[in-house]
Amino acid sequence: MTVVVDNCSKWYGHVLGVSDVSWQLRGGIVGLLGPNGAGKSTLIKMMAGLLRPSRGSLTVFGKSPFHDVAVRRRIGYAPEHEKTWDELTALELVTVMARLAGVAPHDARGAAERALAQMGMTDAMHRRVRGFSKGMRQRTKLATAIAHDPDFLLLDEPLTGVDPIARVDIVERIRKLAAAGKTVVVSSHVLYEIESLTSEIVVIYRGQVLAEGNVYEIRKLIDRHPHRIRVECDRPRDIAAELATADHVARIVFERGGVLIETRDPDRCYDALAQVVIDRGIVVSALSSPDNNLGAVFEYLTGESRGRA
C-alpha cells in the first residue's frame, strides 16, 4: 500500500483544508479531481510531507512523510505554483533537486539530463528558467519530480496553462512513467485533462473524499438520477408508443425529427430503447443525452447539478 490516510484532517487556523479523510492508494495513475478549494492541494502536500495533519494519520510507504525524512526519498513532488529559482538553468535546477533528493554527486547531473530528456527538454536545458513558457515550466517541474527516480509521484495540476500541443505530449510522458511502474497522483480540476490520462479517479469535495475508483464504475452512479435521452430517427411515434407504458419512463416529448425521453432508470431505458429500435427496424440517426457525460457525473457528485435551460 503506497498511501494510507486514516481519519485525517487538516486546518489552517480556522480554515478547513481536509476533513476526516480515510483513503488508501495502491498504485497506478490516479486522478485527483475536485473544484477549487476542495482540498486537493492540501492532500497532495500532506502526502509530500509539506504539511502535518492536524488530526489523524497519513503514511506513505508506512512512514509519516512530514516527520520521516528518509521516506521523502521515494516521493517526487511537482508543486502547483509556477515560481521556481528562476536564476538557474533548467539543468542546474533539476541537478540541485536531484542532489537534495540523495542522488550521488557524481551522478546527479546525468540523472538530471536524463529526467529532462524524458520530459522533452533536452534542447532548452541550458536556458534559464526565467524565460520559460508555462509548458516548459511544467516540464521542468516534472523533471525535478522524477530526477531521483522516486516510486511515488505527486503532480499538482501539471497540465494547467499548457498549450494543447504540449498537453498531449506531457500526458503521454506521464503515462510512460506509470507504465514504468510508478504510482502517480495527478490533480486537476479540468475533467478532460484527466480523462486522457487515467480512468482511476478520486473526487475530493469540501475536504472529503466523495468518490473513488474507476471513472466508469463511478459513472454508474449517474444511473441513479433522472436522464433525458434524445433520439433522432425516422419514426419517433413508434418509439413513443412502445415506451409510453414503461414504468421507468417519466415523460416523452416530441421534437423536430425525433423524441426526447425522460427516464428515472437510464440503464433499463437504454436497453428498452435498443430493443424497440431493433424490433421495429427504426433507423436512428442520432442518440444523445445531455446528462450522460463525465461532466454530468462530476456535477452530480458535487451535489449541485444546476437546472439546465
Place this chain on the structure above:
Amino acid sequence: MTDDAAVAREPLIVLERLTKRYGTIIALDGVNAIVDGQVIGLLGPNGAGKSTLLKALLGLIPYQGRARVLGLDAAEHGTSIRDRVGYMPEQEAFLAGMNAVEQCTYAGELSGLPRTEAMQRAHAALYYAGLEEKRYQPIDGYSTGMKQRVKLAQALVHDPEILFLDEPTNGLDPRSRDEMLELITELPGRRNCAIVLSTHLLPDVERICDQAVIMHKGRVRFVGTIDELRGARGSTALAIELKADAAQLAEVLTAAGATCAVDSAVTLTVTLPAGSTTQLVFRHARDAGLQVRSIGVHRQTVEAAFLRVIGDESAQVAP
C-alpha cells in the same frame, strides 16, 4: 459617436502586413487578416505571437504594417482604442490591498469614466460577474475563481466594445468554468460587445466561439468559422458511446464489415459498410450484451482540427 453606423460596418480588426521584430526574433511575420464576429477564439501554442498581436492592437508597441481596431489605426489612436477595448489579463494584475469594488472603480476611472459613473458601473460589473457579497473583501484573500471574476469585471467596467480575454477559465473547476463561459457568451447579446478569447482549453472554444483565428510562429494560419475549422462537411463516420467495453463492439462490428477505431474504453468511431444503417450497431451491440448510450455524426474536435492546422506547415489559409 456620430459615426456609429460607419464604425459598425467596419470589421473589428483589420491587419495588413503587420510585422513586429524584437531584435532578430520575428514575433509577427507580415500578418494579413480581417477578423469579425461575435465570439472569436484566438488560438495558438505558446510563442505563436498572440500576446504580441494583442499589444500591437492596443497600440502599446510600435510595429510595421497596418493594424486597425474598430476602424481606428492602432499606432495613432492607441489611447482611444484602449478606452473602447477591455482587456482581461492572464496573470494577476491587481493592486495591493484593494478590494474588488475599489479595483473596478479605479479601472473605470483610468478609462476615462467620471468617478460616480465608474462607481456605479463597478458595482454593475461585479454583479454581472457574480461577486455580489464578496465585493468589499480584499482581493488578496480571493480564490482563483473569484480572482478571475474580478478580472472579468474590471475589463467590463468601462463599457468596452471589444473584450480581449486571456485564458479566462484557467485554473477554474468545471462549475466555475461553466459559469464563466456562460457569462462570456451572454456578453455580445447583453452588452453588445465582441469577444476575443485567447485560450489553451480548446473545448471552451468549441463551446462558445463562432469564429477562430489560429496563429503559429508569427503568422495567421486560419481565419474562419468553427465549422469551417472542423470541416464538418459530409463525414460519414459515427461516434458511438457505450456503457462499457468499446473494444468488444469494435471487434464484432469489424467482423460485420465496418471500419472501427476505439477512442477510449467506452467510445469508438465507426464507418458503417455501404447500405447499412445504425440498425447494424444496435443489433450487434445487443447480441454482445452491450448498451449503446449515444450515437452521433463523428465531428473532428476543435483540438484535432487545431493540431492539424498547426502541424500542416503548408496549410496557410489566406483571408
Place this chain on the structure above:
Amino acid sequence: MTDHRVPGSLETVMTIAALTWKRLARGRALWVGVIISSLLVPFASAVRSSGNAGTGEELIMFALLTLAVVPPMFVSSSIGEEIEERTTTYLWSRPVPRWTVLAGKLATLVPVTIVLAVGSWSLAMLVGPQRPPSPESCLALAAGVTAISMMAAGIATLVPKHGMPLSICYMLFFDLPIGAMPISLSELSITHHVYTLTGMFRDGATMPRSLLALAILCAVWGTVAIWRIRRLEV
C-alpha cells in the same frame, strides 16, 4: 539508482550553499550589497585626499551602519522571499532535515557578507588611514555580520513578508540606541559588542566577554529560526 540513498547533512548544507551562491550571484542582490558595502572605500579615499588621515574611527561607524542594511537584505531576501513565493515546497519535499536548508543559506550568505564587510573595511583602511586594519577589527566585523545575519534569519522566519524593514528598524532603532546606553542593557546590543571587539574604544568590557555575548545572541536567534522553520508549513 533505486538504492534510496538519503543525502548526508553536510552534503545537503553544501548543496544548498552552492545553490544560494548561484542565485545570489545571478540576481541583483549581490550587486546591491557590493555597492552598499563598498561605499566605505570612496569615502575613505575622499577623507584621505582632504589631507586628513584619520584613525578609522569614523570608518568603523559607517561600516557598522552598512551592516545594519546589507545582512538583513541578503538574509531576508533569501529566506523571506523563498517562503513568500512558496519555493520552499521544493525544498521541504526533499529528504533533508529543515535546519540544513537554513544552515546552507547562512553558510553562503554569512561568508559573502563577511568578505564584503571586511574587504571594504580593509580596503578603506588601506586607502584612507593607509595602514592595515587590525585583526581585532576584522574579527569584530566578522562576528558582527554573523550575529546580525542570525538576527535577520530569526526575524525573516518569524515575519517572512516584512523581514527586511523589521530587521533594519531593529538595528537602527533598537540595537544602535541601546548600544549607546551606559547601562547593562547595552549587553543586548550587537553593535555595542562589535565596537568593543574592534579594540578601538575602551569602555570596560573585555573582548572575550563580548565574544561570549555575541555567541549567546547568535544562539538565541538561531534557535528561534530553527524552531520556526521546523514548524513552518508550505
Place this chain on the structure above:
Amino acid sequence: MSDAPVPARPAGTIHDLGYKRYGGARLAASTRWLVIMRQQVAHGWKTWWRFKAALGLGVIVTFVAGGVMFLLQDRAVKGVVLPEGIAATLTDATLPRAMQWYSRVAFLVSLTIGARVVAGDVQSGAFTFYFARSVRPRDYVLGKLAGMCALIAMIYVGGPLLLAIARLGLSDSTDELIAILPVIPKALAMGMLGTLAFAAVPLGFSALVHNPRYAMALWATYYLIVGGMAWVLSRITDSGIAALDLAASLDRIAYYLFDLQVVWGRSKRIDPALALGSVLAHAAAAIALVIYQVRRAHLSGIGGAS
C-alpha cells in the same frame, strides 16, 4: 376632452434593468494623473502602518514645537544667530529647527511607501493593469509623484504652516505681526521644497531596481549612510559636499529662509544656493529615472515575457 384621452397610467410596471451603454463623454487622457494621484493617497491612507503612524508623529512634532515656541519664547538658542549677530530666541528659531524633525517623519513615509511604488507595481503586475487602459507613461509618473507629494505635504507643508501661524499669533503688536507676515510664504516654500525631495527621490530609487526590498535598502543607504558620509567629509574638508545630504540641505535652506545664521551644526558648511541646487538636482534626476523606466515598462506592455 374625449379627443385627447389621457393615456391610462398602468397599474404596475416592470422596469427594464437591462444594460445601458455608456453615452457620456470620456474624460480626456490628460486627466488620468488625477485619478492615479487620488488612488495613491487613498492607498497610503488605508492602513495604520503606511501613513497614519507617520502623520501622527508629524502632529506630535507640530505640537511639541508649538509648545516650545509658546512656553520658552525668550530662551536663546545655541548655534544660530540672527543676521545682526544677536542670539536667536526660540520664537524665531523653532520653525526652522523643527524642519529636521519633519524630515525624519517624511523619511519614514518615503521608506514605507515611496521607495516601493514603482518596484512594487512591477512586481505585482500592476503595469499591465495601467497600460491596458488609456494611461500614458507620463500620466503614471505625474500621478504617482503628485500622490506622494500630497501625502508628504500633509506633514511637510501642513506642519510648518501651522507653526508659522502660531508664530504670527505670538507677535506682540500689529506692527510686529505685519513685519513677520512673510513667515507664511516662507513656510510654504520650505514645505513644498521638502515635499518634492521626499516624494521624488525615493520614487527614483523605487524605479532603480525591480525589487522593493532592494529599492528600500538603496534609498535607506543613500539617505542615511551616503548623507552621513557627505556630512563628515564636508566637516573634514570644509567643503560644500554635505549638500549631498538631503536632510542637511533642507535644514540649511530652512535657516536661510528664516534669516538665521548657523554658527555650528550639521548644515553649517552648505551654501544655501548649493543646498537648493542639490535638492532640485536630486528631484530632477529621480524623476528622469522614473520616466525612463516607466517608458520601458510601457513598451514591453501587457502580458507575458515575450
